[in-house]
Every structure is written in structure tokens, then in C-alpha cells.
Amino acid sequence: MRFVSHLDMTRFMTRMIRRTDIPVWYTEGFHPHLYLTFALPLSLGFESTYEVMDLRVTDDDYDMQQIQPKLNAVFPPYVQVFAVAEPVMKTGKIAYADFSIVFEDGGALTEPLKQFLSSPQILCQKMTKKGIPKEIDLVPKIFSYDISSSEKGTLLTLTLPAGGQDNVNPTLLLDVFFQEQKKPFYAVTRTAIYDDQHQLFR
Amino acid sequence: MDDKRLEELLLTVQKPGRYSGGECGSIVKDKEKVDVRFAFCFPDVYEVGMSHLGMKILYSQFNERDDIWCERVFAPWTDFEEVLRREKIPLFGLESRDAIRDFDFIGFTLQYELSYTNVLNMLDLAGVPLRSADRTDWTPIVVAGGPCTCNAEPLADFIDLFFLGEGEESDLEVIDLYKTYRKQGKSKQEFLRAAAEIEGVYVPSLYEVSYQEDEKIAAIIPLDGVKPTVRKRIVRDLDQSYYPKQFVVPYIEIVHDRAVQEIFRGCIRGCRFCQAGFIYRPVREKSVDVVNCQAKTLCERTGYDEISLSSLSTSDYRGIEPLLDKMLDWSQKTGVSLSLPSLRIDNFSEELLEKISTVRKSGLTFAPEAGTQRLRDVINKNLTEEEILRTCRTAFAGGYTAVKLYFMMGLPTETDDDIRGIADLAQRIVDEYYHLENRVKGKAVAVSISVANFVPKPFTPFEFEPQITREEMLRRQQVLRDSIHSKKIQFSWHESKTSQLEGVFARGDRRLGAVLEKAFQNGCRLDGWDECFSLEKWQDAFAACNLSPDFYTTRQRSYEEISPWSHLDYGVTKKFLISENRLAHAGVPTPNCREKCAGCGAASFGEGVCFEKR
Numbered sequence: 152m153r154f155v156s157h158l159d160m161t162r163f164m165t166r167m168i169r170r171t172d173i174p175v176w177y178t179e180g181f182h183p184h185l186y187l188t189f190a191l192p193l194s195l196g197f198e199s200t201y202e203v204m205d206l207r208v209t210d211d212d213y214d215m216q217q218i219q220p221k222l223n224a225v226f227p228p229y230v231q232v233f234a235v236a237e238p239v240m241k242t243g244k245i246a247y248a249d250f251s252i253v254f255e256d257g258g259a260l261t262e263p264l265k266q267f268l269s270s271p272q273i274l275c276q277k278m279t280k281k282g283i284p285k286e287i288d289l290v291p292k293i294f295s296y297d298i299s300s301s302e303k304g305t306l307l308t309l310t311l312p313a314g315g316q317d318n319v320n321p322t323l324l325l326d327v328f329f330q331e332q333k334k335p336f337y338a339v340t341r342t343a344i345y346d347d348q349h350q351l352f353r
Numbered sequence: 354m355d356d357k358r359l360e361e362l363l364l365t366v367q368k369p370g371r372y373s374g375g376e377c378g379s380i381v382k383d384k385e386k387v388d389v390r391f392a393f394c395f396p397d398v399y400e401v402g403m404s405h406l407g408m409k410i411l412y413s414q415f416n417e418r419d420d421i422w423c424e425r426v427f428a429p430w431t432d433f434e435e436v437l438r439r440e441k442i443p444l445f446g447l448e449s450r451d452a453i454r455d456f457d458f459i460g461f462t463l464q465y466e467l468s469y470t471n472v473l474n475m476l477d478l479a480g481v482p483l484r485s486a487d488r489t490d491w492t493p494i495v496v497a498g499g500p501c502t503c504n505a506e507p508l509a510d511f512i513d514l515f516f517l518g519e520g521e522e523s524d525l526e527v528i529d530l531y532k533t534y535r536k537q538g539k540s541k542q543e544f545l546r547a548a549a550e551i552e553g554v555y556v557p558s559l560y561e562v563s564y565q566e567d568e569k570i571a572a573i574i575p576l577d578g579v580k581p582t583v584r585k586r587i588v589r590d591l592d593q594s595y596y597p598k599q600f601v602v603p604y605i606e607i608v609h610d611r612a613v614q615e616i617f618r619g620c621i622r623g624c625r626f627c628q629a630g631f632i633y634r635p636v637r638e639k640s641v642d643v644v645n646c647q648a649k650t651l652c653e654r655t656g657y658d659e660i661s662l663s664s665l666s667t668s669d670y671r672g673i674e675p676l677l678d679k680m681l682d683w684s685q686k687t688g689v690s691l692s693l694p695s696l697r698i699d700n701f702s703e704e705l706l707e708k709i710s711t712v713r714k715s716g717l718t719f720a721p722e723a724g725t726q727r728l729r730d731v732i733n734k735n736l737t738e739e740e741i742l743r744t745c746r747t748a749f750a751g752g753y754t755a756v757k758l759y760f761m762m763g764l765p766t767e768t769d770d771d772i773r774g775i776a777d778l779a780q781r782i783v784d785e786y787y788h789l790e791n792r793v794k795g796k797a798v799a800v801s802i803s804v805a806n807f808v809p810k811p812f813t814p815f816e817f818e819p820q821i822t823r824e825e826m827l828r829r830q831q832v833l834r835d836s837i838h839s840k841k842i843q844f845s846w847h848e849s850k851t852s853q854l855e856g857v858f859a860r861g862d863r864r865l866g867a868v869l870e871k872a873f874q875n876g877c878r879l880d881g882w883d884e885c886f887s888l889e890k891w892q893d894a895f896a897a898c899n900l901s902p903d904f905y906t907t908r909q910r911s912y913e914e915i916s917p918w919s920h921l922d923y924g925v926t927k928k929f930l931i932s933e934n935r936l937a938h939a940g941v942p943t944p945n946c947r948e949k950c951a952g953c954g955a956a957s958f959g960e961g962v963c964f965e966k967r
Contacts, residue, residue, distance in 0.1 A: 153360070154369040155604045163604055166656030167377070169687075177688060185658075185688075196364050225656075227377055255357070336357050 152229055153338075157192035164204065170225045173218055176207035190242045190352060191313060191344055194320060199341040203352055205238060239353040245314030246347035247294055250321045256304040256335040264298050264307060267328050275327050289327070292319045304335070313344065359450065362440060366432045370605035371399035374447035378601040378655070379425075380416045381448050388420040389528055392446050392453035392479075392493070394461045396471035397881065399427040403601070404609035406663060407499065408462060411520060413597035421528060424448040424456075425601070428471040428879065429478070437478055444478040454480045457531065459493045460524075461512075463501035466858035467851060467881040469508060472497075473873040476511070483870060485513050485558060491541045494531070498524070502555070503585075503632050504811040504918040507858050509557035510866035514548055516555075517921060518585030518632075519618070521595055523553040549579045553586025560920060562863050568904055570862060570915040584922040585632070589960045591618065591639045596647050599654045611659035611692070614648040615639065616676070620665035621946035621962055623953075624722070625733045625937050626761065628810035629665055631925045634953060635961035636946060641672040645679045652689050660684070661692040668693075694718075717748050720759035723767075724774025730940045731766050733933075738778065745782050749792050755799045756782060762829050762846075763807040763821040765937065769832050775802060776836035783841045801843035804833065806852035810859050811918045812925055814933035820856040820906040823849050850888050851880065856906040862917040865905075867898045926954035 155163065165185045168175055177183040190203035208218075218235045226232070254260050267273070273289040294310040311319040321339060344352040363369035384390065393412055395402030402408060408425070415423035424446030429437060437444065443452040453459055459479065461472050473483055476495065482488050485495065497505060498516035505515055516523050527548050534544040549556040559579045563571040575581045588594045600612065619636035620629065639647075648660055660680075664670060677691070684691055721741055723729045729736055745756055760775050779800045786798040806826055809815045821829075826849045837844055858865065872894035879885035895902055910916070912931050919927075929952060936943060943951050946962045956963035 152375075154363060154373040156370075159370065159604045159606070162606070163377070163602075165658070166602055169656040169658060170653065183688060195369075227375075229375075336361050 153196050153198050156195045157189065160193070161187060161189065167222065167225050167230075168206070171221045173221055174209045174213060176209050188242075191245055191248065193341060194322070197339045197341055201341065201343045201351075203344065205242075236353065240346055240350075243315060244346040245344055245352055246312065246316070247310050247345040247349065248313035248341055249343040249345075250309045250311065251340045251342050252307040252309070252321065252325070252337055253301060253303050253340075254305045254307070254335050254337040256337075258300050258304055260332065260335070261298060261300060261305045263332055264305060264328070268293070268296055268298070273324065273327055275323050277323060289319065289324055292317070293324075308342075310345075356450065358440075359442070362436050362442075366436060367430065368399075368605055370603070371427065372429065372433060372447070374450065376601050376603050378599050379448055380412075380422075382416075382422040384422065384449060384451070386419070387422040388532055389422070389458070390446075390451075390456040391415055391421060391423040391458045391460060391528070392426050392456045393423050394426040394453075394459060394472075394475055396428050396461055396463070396468040396475060397879075398430055399603075400605070400607040402427045403603050403607045405462070405464065406613050406615065407520075409597055409600050409613075410595065411524065412601070413599065414521060414595045415524070415528075417595075418525075420532070422448075424453075426453055426475065428468075428475055431879070431885065434474070434478065434878075443480045444475055452479065454493060457492050457494065458528070459495045461495075461497040461499075463497050463499040463505060463508070465881065466501060466855045469858060469869055470873050470877045470880055472508065473511065473869060474878045477873070483873075484510050486510070488513070491535070494541070494544075496527070500628065500632060503628070503921060503923055504860065504916075506557075506562075506863045506917040507861040507865035507869055509863045511869075512557065513545060514554060514556050516586070517553050517583055518923070519588050520553075520586070521588050523551055523586045526551050527554060546577060546579075552584060555583040555921065557863075562917070564862075564864075570917060570919075573915065573920045575920070582920050582922045585924065587635075587637075587958055587960070588618075589637070589958070591615075591637050592643045598647075598650050600651070600657075602655050602657070609661070610657075611661050612648070612651045612655055612657040613661050613663050614644060614651065616644050616662050616664045616667070616670050618664070619955075619961065621669055622666060622735070623733055623933075623943055623945060623951065625731070625814040625933055626722070626764065626807060626810075628813050631812045631930075631953070632923050633665070634924055634955035635958055635963050636669075637961040638670065638672075641676045641679065644672075644676055648680060649683055652684075652687065658688055659690045659692060661694060663694075717753050717755070718757040718759065719744065721778065722759065722761050723764060723771060724760065724776070724778050725771045727940060728764060728767060728771045728774070730942050731937050732761075732764055733937070733942050735942050735945065738781075741778065742781060742785050745785055746789060749786050749789050749798070752793055754786075754793055754796045755801070757801045757803065758782075760802060760804045761807045762804050762833070763826060765815055765818045767829075769829070772829050772832045773836045775804070775833055776838075776842070779837070779842045780839060783839055798841055799843065800841055801845065803845050803847075804830070805847040806849055808852055808856045808859055811916065812923050812930070814930050814937055816860065816916065816930060817910045817912065817914075817934055819909050820853070822907055823853055826852070848883060848886075851886055853902060853906055854880065854891060857902045860917070861905050864898070864900060868894050868900055871897050924953070924955040924958055929953045 164187055168185060176186050178186055186207050188205045193199050215235050219232045222232045274286055275289055276284045277287050279285050292312055297308045299306050309321055311321060346352055363372055393408060395405060395408055412423050415421045426444060426446055443454055445452055476483050481493060494513050496514045497512045498520045502515045502517055530548055531544060545556045548554050549559055559576050561574045561576055565571045617636060617638040619633040621636050622630055624630050652660055680691060721736060722734045723732055726738060779802050782800050783798055786792055809818045809820055830846055834844060872891055875890040875894055877887060877890050933943065
């Protein structure tokens with residue numbers, strides 16, 4: 152699924168939901184389409200274990216507990232629903248996301264990563280929304296991080312700003328790091344989304 | 354193929370979803386439990402190949418059998434080809450990611466001539482010798498089917514076995530024969546010889562072609578006692594024939610990203626330029642209930658919210674109105690929109706318009722093909738100007754404001770008056786709009802004319818005709834451009850450089866195999882893509898092989914000449930094609946199959962429109 156872009160994911164979801172008989176709500180414009188929105192788009196190349204998707208049903212009395220098994224029956228095994236609930240927070244409240252990055256390096260990158268992340272400044276070029284490159288320092292942006300070792304190699308967990316206000320993609324950080332280091336195979340997984348109070352986004 | 358390494362590499366190319374596989378509906382089997390592995394190769398990129406109905410039918414049909422595992426393979430885009438070559442990764446099947454050179458069969462579908470270099474490139478990327486004669490191992494056996502096999506002589510040196518006509522039945526017969534022969538310890542040569550006995554199977558190495566001094570064919574000689582002519586295969590009863598209940602639904606957006614429901618094969622019209630109108634004869638329809646039921650199942654299983662009815666001329670389907678009533682019954686409830694491509698102007702009724710516009714209103718597209726009545730009679734596009742204008746009136750009154758018209762340029766007997774006629778017709782449509790009382794107020798009309806270059810094709814009445822040169826093509830385009838005086842008319846045209854090449858391969862002979870190989874070595878591939886096509890590399894290849902493209906394109910062929918495809922039989926007789934060619938030059942149209950049988954020869958298949966009650 153890491154090769155499925157956000158837009159493709161939305162189209163995929165629409166088709167999967169259409170294969171069920173859940174009474175979903177369609178927009179009422181000139182070209183009606185199934186209403187569906189992801190709280191926070193996921194970058195191409197990442198996997199995720201915590202995604203939030205909004206859907207509306209047309210029947211207020213519809214038993215929400217039916218939705219999970221119905222969707223899981225049509226989804227492939229690598230896309231599964233683990234909870235269905237009424238929305239608690241608005242997507243604008245999203246402030247942080249957790250990432251877990253596994254490097255298949257046999258542990259070789261553990262020390263260099265520690266050094267890299269404890270440096271006083273990590274400068275990188277970031278495109279502003281207007282498309283102008285801007286130099287920013289990533290160090291104050293990193294909310295927290297942890298480096299440990301796993302069976303496969305070095306494991307880096309990161310909490311970074313996410314959402315509409317300020318968003319830092321872990322690729323920005325890794326690109327700077329790999330300017331100096333040989334790149335092993337690594338996999339990025341988003342593991343959680345939070346609000347500004349560090350409550351899991353729901 | 355190591356999954357991790359591949360996935361890492363995929364992140365470095367555009368649209369990795371083209372190569373990752375794992376789509377919903379794709380079929381993964383245990384390779385230890387199947388007898389035959391088949392690599393179904395579409396020699397163009399994923400988005401094009403995944404839109405192709407024939408591949409969907411055969412993929413599902415093969416995989417329905419427990420002993421066969423059919424996988425999909427597409428031509429890589431240049432960026433991924435670079436990765437494959439640099440990393441020495443052999444071309445693999447999307448489902449298993451195993452190298453296809455280890456499969457039993459590598460099968461190509463030949464949809465257009467400009468994909469031929471992709472066939473060679475894919476064989477090369479697979480690590481398989483290009484020429485059949487160099488493939489001494491039993492497997493992989495390289496096979497090909499699709500419309501271009503009606504003259505696949507330019508590929509004869511590279512393909513072990515061709516399927517002529519519709520493959521649903523002959524494909525499986527060949528696979529079964531293969532299983533038997535392998536079990537019995539027979540040789541590949543023995544297998545090919547036996548396969549040549551199957552109806553619809555053509556083994557090119559069992560036919561020898563000799564040439565005269567003037568480069569024309571002297572004779573095509575069957576070897577080892579094989580049948581002198583190979584007849585195409587058709588499916589007799591479409592209601593009983595296999596149709597998929599599920600499609601592989603891609604993650605990335607493809608060209609035709611919707612469910613497709615076939616309603617009939619063949620075409621009753623007999624437009625003289627149209628190869629599809631002759632090679633798919635006779636017309637065979639599916640019944641309304643079968644179509645409706647298959648379409649509904651397909652939408653439910655795939656989750657698509659759009660379904661398109663597929664045929665060569667949708668409005669010629671006899672049950673079109675009851676079918677639409679039945680389909681609208683469920684499609685409106687479930688939010689599925691119906692799309693009806695290939696409508697003809699003359700039988701496009703108001704009721705039909707109303708039915709399609711209840712769901713979604715898009716632009717209207719018509720194909721008058723020629724600008725004057727005289728030329729439309731020559732090409733047998735039985736369509737009058739009044740019919741065109743009346744349909745546009747109906748459409749405008751129904752709220753449409755955009756009309757797209759398709760034309761061809763370079764048709765036999767065409768003069769500058771015919772070219773100017775294209776602009777005149779477009780202008781009259783614009784005028785029609787502004788004369789209409791009940792048109793949509795405050796909206797401008799947009800008439801776009803799209804002009805393709807005529808390329809003469811085998812098994813059409815124009816197979817004898819010369820193709821105009823590129824210089825002449827450019828001059829005629831300029832004549833048209835100069836005749837358009839309204840800003841409401843948009844003009845777009847087809848690239849003329851590739852038309853010549855298409856013409857060469859459409860009516861080419863076996864000697865072109867060397868040109869193809871040379872062009873491939875020169876780096877030609879993805880020739881159908883403007884950004885990849887190189888005229889210079891092709892010119893160099895022709896020069897290196899001492900062959901002139903003009904021999905194949907600009908030459909008038911006599912009725913007596915032996916064509917490279919004269920040992921192939923598509924039902925339509927040469928006698929009929931000659932008579933149609935004469936009628937074309939006399940400007941006499943031929944009635945369609947339902948009005949009056951023209952005696953084309955397709956009745957010999959014993960099915961379809963030829964036996965309908967008139």
C-alpha cells in the first residue's frame with residue numbers, strides 16, 4: 152500500500168465502500184460523489200497503522216457496529232478497519248504525528264543517528280505553500296525522538312508537527328541525514344496522530 | 354525478485370503503482386500447484402494496458418482454471434526500464450514478481466503497430482532471445498494475438514505462434530496441447546507443428562515467403578504439410594462465452610477507469626477504411642438479459658461508479674432501448690453512470706439522448722469521417738449532412754453545447770474541396786446552434802474537429818490504396834487550417850510522423866523484422882508516445898536494412914499482387930474487397946448488413962447477423 156498516493160487511496164476507498172450496502176451519503180452537487188475524507192493525507196511511500204477517515208451515513212438510526220465487519224469483508228487483508236466511532240475532534244485540531252522508521256542497517260546507523268539528532272542545528276530547504284524554497288532549522292521542530300535497536304536494525308521513533316498549521320515530513324530530516332550516510336533499506340510507518348494536547352486524534 | 358529491493362527502487366520512479374501489483378482483484382496462486390504459468394504482456398504502459406477489455410477477459414478466464422496461473426506484464430516507462438537494466442532485474446510478472454523468462458508462455462496482445470518495438474524490448478528485458486530461431490529451449494513459448502495478427506508478418510521472426518481472431522477457445526486448446534506434449538516428452542518443434550492444426554493458430558516458421566526481383570512477394574509456401582491458409586477463430590455464441598465477474602481494480606488512475614460491458618462483436622456498417630469493421634465479422638450480439646446481468650454483477654464486485662457499453666457502434670445494438678431501461682433501473686439507485694461510446698449520428702434518437710442525459714451530461718462526439726457527401730459515399734460512411742445537422746439540433750435542444758467531430762485526412766480520392774468541406778460542415782453546425790430557438794441561453798457553442806491521418810489497413814477495401822506522403826499530409830492540414838474562420842471551431846490533428854510508420858507495419862512483410870530489430874537496437878521504444886518517438890532512429894534502421902518505407906506506403910497495389918497476409922483467412926474474401934474497392938472509386942455506397950447482405954464471406958462462420966431474419 153505504500154505506493155498508493157493519497158488521491159488513489161481516496162478513489163480506492165470509494166470503490167471498496169461501494170461494494171458494501173452501507174447507506175453512505177453522496178454529495179448533492181452537479182456530479183454527486185461519495186463523501187469521504189482522510190484526516191491527514193499520508194505521503195507516497197509510507198505505511199500507516201493509524202489512519203482516520205470520515206464517512207457519513209444517510210440513516211441516523213443505522214447501527215454503526217455493522218460498518219466495521221462490512222468494510223473488512225471487502226477490504227484486502229492489508230487494509231483493515233479497527234474501530235468505527237462518531238467523530239470527536241475536528242481535523243483542524245491535528246498537531247502531531249508519530250513515525251516509526253526501521254533501518255535495515257544491522258545497527259550501523261545507531262551512533263551516527265544519535266549524533267545527527269543531537270546536533271544544535273539541522274538546516275534544510277522546505278518549499279513554502281507558495282512554492283518558494285525556504286531554509287528552516289528542524290531541531291526545534293522535533294517534539295521528541297528515540298533511537299533503539301530492533302531485530303532488523305536501528306529503530307527511530309519520532310514525534311513531529313503535523314496538520315494544517317505546521318507539518319514536517321520525516322523525509323526532510325532523513326534527506327539531510329543521508330547526505331552524509333550510505334542509505335540502507337528503510338521503511339517509514341506512521342503510528343499515531345494527535346491533537347495539540349497530545350490526545351490521540353479521534 | 355527481492356521485494357525489499359524492488360520497493361526501494363520503486364520509490365525512485367514515477368508512478369510506482371504501475372509496477373507494484375497487489376491490486377484488488379489480482380490473482381495470486383501457489384506456483385507449486387499450477388502446471389502452466391502464462392505471462393500476459395501488454396506492450397504499452399500500465400495505464401493503457403489495464404484499460405484493455407480483451408486482457409481482462411483472458412486474464413480471468415485463464416485464472417479460473419486451477420492448473421494455469423496468468424499474470425500481467427506491461428511495458429515499463431523509460432525511467433523504470435533504466436532501473437531494470439542498471440540493477441539487472443529481469444522483467445517480472447506483477448502478481449508473483451517472478452522473472453517471466455521462467456514461465457511456460459509469454460503472450461503479447463498486438464493492438465497497434467506502434468507497439469511492436471515494445472514487444473522486442475520486453476522480450477529483451479525478460480532476458481529471452483528475440484528471434485524464435487534463437488530460442489532453443491522448450492520454454493518460454495512466445496505467442497501473440499489481437500487485431501494486428503491479421504498481418505503480423507513484421508513480427509513473424511520473433512513470435513512462435515499467433516492466435517488469429519478471438520482467443521477465448523484457441524488459447525486454452527494450445528495450453529492443453531502444450532501440457533500433453535510436455536508430459537509425453539515431445540519436442541518444441543513437434544508441439545508447434547501440432548498446434549498449427551488447431552483452427553485459428555498460425556505458426557509463422559512453418560510458412561516460407563519468397564520475393565520477386567521487384568521486392569513483391571512471389572509465393573508463400575506452407576512447409577511440412579501445414580494448411581495453406583489459416584482461418585481466424587470466432588466465439589459462436591456470445592451469451593455462452595466467458596465474461597469476467599471481477600476486474601483487477603487499479604490503485605492508480607488508468608485511461609479507461611471504469612467497468613466495461615461488451616454488448617456485441619463486429620459491425621454491420623462496413624465503412625471501407627475501418628479494419629475493425631471487417632476483421633471482427635460477423636456481428637454477434639449478447640442478449641439484453643445477459644448484458645444487464647453481467648453489467649450489474651461487475652459494478653457490484655468492482656465498486657466502479659461508471660460503466661461503459663463496449664462495441665464498435667453502440668446504437669446498432671438491436672436491444673439498446675430495453676437494455677438502457679433495465680440498466681437505469683439499478684444504476685440510478687446505486688449512483689452508477691452509464692456511458693455509451695460509439696454512437697452513430699443517424700440512429701441517435703431523442704429517447705436515447707434523454708436516457709443517457711438522465712445520468713450525466715458530457716460532450717457529444719460524432720465521427721462523420723469526411724467533409725463532403727461525395728467522399729462519405731466513397732468510404733461508405735452512410736451518413737448525410739442533414740442527418741448530422743439534425744442530430745446536432747437534437748443535442749443542442751437537449752442542452753448540449755459542445756460537439757466533437759472526428760474526421761480523417763488522406764482518404765482515397767480526397768481533394769482539397771473535401772478538406773474544405775470539413776471546415777464548412779463545422780461552420781454549419783455552429784450556425785445551426787445560433788439559429789436554434791430553444792438553445793441554452795448565454796452559452797457559446799464549441800465545435801471541435803479532430804483529424805486523424807488515414808492509414809490503409811489489411812482486410813479492408815482500401816488495402817490496395819497508396820497512403821499520402823507526410824509532405825502532402827502537412828499541406829492538407831494547412832488547407833484545413835486556412836478554411837476555418839470561426840473561433841467557435843477548434844482544430845486538432847494527429848501527428849503525421851508516426852502515421853507513415855504505422856502504414857509501413859500495417860501492410861508490411863517479413864523483411865521488416867530486421868528493421869524492427871535494428872530500430873530496437875537504435876533505442877526505439879514507446880513509439881506511440883510523442884516524447885519517445887524518433888524519426889531519425891527509424892530512418893537509420895530502414896537505411897541499414899536497405900529497405901524503403903515508401904515501398905510499403907505510397908505504392909498503389911494491384912488486385913493481383915500477393916499480399917503478405919494472403920495466407921490468412923478472416924472470412925471476408927478478397928473478391929469482396931476488390932468489388933468494394935471498385936464501388937468506392939465509383940462513389941457507390943453499400944447497404945449495411947441488416948439492410949442487405951453484401952456477400953462478404955463472413956457467413957461462412959455460420960453465425961450472427963448473416964442469419965438474422967430480415
